[in-house]
């Protein structure tokens with residue numbers, strides 16, 4: 279089986295497992311795990327933020343990032359198919375008392391005139407106040423679309439002028455960085471608080487980080503413990519992340535090339551595939567998924583008429599070519 283359901287499916291490589299086995303560890307709730315501290319420092323520096331905090335999941339990294347910016351009863355604006363709106367199971371409402379309003383863009387992009395129109399300043403006890411604007415780059419359900427850095431800067435400017443903040447869900451920011459050559463620090467500069475994942479394209483088994491100012495991260499550390507996310511000798515997991523940063527960033531370009539190959543095989547314009555995710559419109563989606571599995575390729579359905587293919591570390595060029603041949607026959 280060639281598994282194209284998600285880039286979260288990767289298994290740690292032998293070299294990554296060796297790095298994990300060798301990791302120096304300590305109790306991270308005491309702030310004494312040297313490998314976690316090294317990872318946090320390195321990732322904060324990459325994005326030009328003061329501090330970072332290791333998280334078990336991207337969802338927790340997002341939930342605690344957004345709650346650092348938005349008070350209960352306030353709102354965050356985001357795109358309609360953003361992970362925070364669709365796939366975190368209402369966590370921002372359930373845990374943080376936050377409401378959301380969304381704009382729609384078929385490729386998950388910033389619609390600045392719409393954001394401007396939707397933005398609600400503090401008008402006293404009449405309307406919900408917009409406290410933060412959130413963007414996802416790359417955008418998962420919009421097919422791994424990159425949000426151009428110029429648009430993110432414009433959004434930042436709007437937020438600053440309006441007295442609001444910016445959250446970036448950067449679960450796959452590494453893919454955007456490799457696809458565009460935009461330095462990670464330029465993405466970091468548009469965000470007050472951001473979340474990044476090591477367990478997607480980078481191939482670590484676990485791990486995400488929330489990044490922000492030292493004060494925000496100190497407070498987020500309290501919230502992580504409060505949520506039951508205080509971890510102990512997790513240097514073994516942080517070591518996987520450090521290994522991924524050393525060895526699995528530049529190779530994302532291969533995943534992007536494989537995705538374009540698969541797009542072509544499925545009749546999707548490869549020019550519209552920015553990174554490692556291909557969205558294929560199929561009126562027969564459930565049937566297509568079943569027939570693909572019969573042909574040795576696992577793909578997923580992300581809507582009643584939408585199939586998704588994701589390339590990753592465990593899909594070689596040969597796998598991609600085989601999958602392309604099988605899918606084009608369907």
Ligand SMILES: Cc1ncc(COP(=O)(O)O)c(C=O)c1O
Pocket residue numbers: 286334335336337338340361362414416417418447449450475477486
């Ligand atoms: C864009 C985006 N953000 C956040 C997450 C959440 O990550 P996790 O599954 O580690 O909670 C995902 C997961 O796929 C994602 O695609």
